[in-house]
Amino acid sequence: MTTHADPQPSAQTRRDRGWLGWALVGVASGALTLGVAELVAGVMIRFGWIGGTGSPVLAVGETFIDHTPAWLKTFAVNVFGTGDKAALLTGMAVVLTALAAAIGILLARRATVAYLAFVLLLAIALAAVLTRPGASATDAVPTVLGGGLGLALLNAGRSRLQPAAQWAAPDRRAVLQLSALSLVGAGIAALAGQAVSGTTRAVAAARSAFRVPTPASKVRIPSDASVRVAGVVPFVVPADQFYRIDTALSPPEIDPATWSLKVTGMVEREVTLSWAELIAKPLQEAVVTLMCVSNEVGGDLTGNAVWTGWPVRELLELAGPKAGADMVLSTSADGWTAGTPLTALTDSRNALLALGMNGEPLPVEHGFPVRLVVPGLYGYVSATKWVTELKVTTYADDQGYWTPRGWSAKGPVKTGSRIDVPADGATVSAGKVAVAGIAWRQHVGINGVQVRIDEGPWEDARLGADVTVDAWRQWVYEWQAPAGSHSIAVRAIDHTGAVQTSALVAPAPDGATGWHTINVTVT
Ligand SMILES: Nc1nc2c(c(=O)[nH]1)N[C@H]1C(S)=C(S)[C@@H](COP(=O)(O)O)O[C@H]1N2
Ligand SMILES: [Mo]
16 A cells, blocks of 8 residues: 655745646636637537638648648658548647647746737637638637637636745635636537537438439449459448548538539530539449559558449530630539549540449548549549539649649559458468459459469469459459468559559559569468
8 A cells, every 4th residue: 555645845846836737727728719619610600600611620730731741641641541630630639738838838927928829829720710712701700709718718827826936725726627627618618519510410411311313324233243252342342431531621511402513614604503403414323443542552542332423524515615625623612623634524434423322322521412433543633522613724724732732633543453362461371372352444444463472473363253444353363372481462464455563653643553462471
């Protein structure tokens, strides 16, 4: 058993603990600011009073994402995978807590500087809120109200704690209690803000009430599209397992009733398409494999789904692109853009304004109510989610979101293949081992897949059915595995006969290449 002595604190330790009290006042003021802002933003969103983000936390986070240099973005995706957003929010929480604590401590000695620093942070948050796409002056209200209360708490704390050296116990307790109460209150306010905003429920309700209309042409996926080996990614990936990549900290919530898509720019006539018009069109189904340009050799930033939608070329035909145009800049409700070759949207391929994914309405994170799906191009130059505008233009005049951030203006998908089983580093029993995975070259198609054990000859794998040139193919190679350590490599051959290159190239600026190679131990 431990006994705790309870000596009278010396003057020195009392002053040290004083700093903690000041820091706590700073942190509580910061938390109160953000908590109240979340609550007010939630209420304003609920009543449709704000059009932008409203929340200073999300606005600063999204602005940060937009200004993240390409190398940092690549680093974040590599380190945190698709958890990069959680990582960003955690990082922000740590930085803000430290700044708020510093402001609290500063308050003891240089109150004016502390207040100025607090106001400067508020100004930065306000600038972020007001420059988000769709923002208007009313979007400032949550940050201003929250900031006002935060300043009031700073001030209250200061008058109670001053001067620190003569800090009397009852005052100290009162300040600590007020700060603790504020922290709890801020947390509750933030949660209430989320709950009261209600959009999540309203949009979720609109989404679940919507039935994807029966398409004019339906696809049938033969059962032998799958090689039926456990551990290989399913031929059609369920929406809740589908990879997600976007710059949105919280996905735009769009009520289909208010959604519309404008065709602008170099066109004979501007066209506006409403949700009611779109769902009355003859819809098509298409099996298309989406792929992220950031996907590393062996990576999992890819997925295959059955998309339902209206061909983009039919919409563009209504608008009539003018001679000289060579690109379509598509814009998302959150301001993100992609530049797609005009020909990819007007030729015979199934480029869709998709509203269905695997027979269900698009999930909100995958673009509800409408997104683009264009076979053969990486997502960053084609797959705009929450799409609201198509501007017919030229590569000379416009560029998509990622182009000034170090990624190529054009992004056709490169031939690739991946070993799903056995896992890299696995230990398997000698004898028959199924080596299996996927191979892709969207819009060209896959003709063959070959596997090489150690430095042996390339052996043909057995392929799943060729459902469409726009989708990946599963493959399996039955390996008679001898004991020992072995490396397994895979390469694909496309429909033109071209063999996947062995050249190891990193994702930036236009997609990774190289053979996926794994090591296994056979016992
Ligand atoms: N609005 C919007 N659409 C977007 C993006 C984005 O950041 N914002 N990212 C694109 C990228 S880089 C890819 S790879 C695909 C991913 O689509 P998914 O999240 O449905 O898998 O969406 C594309 N569409
Ligand atoms: Mo991507």
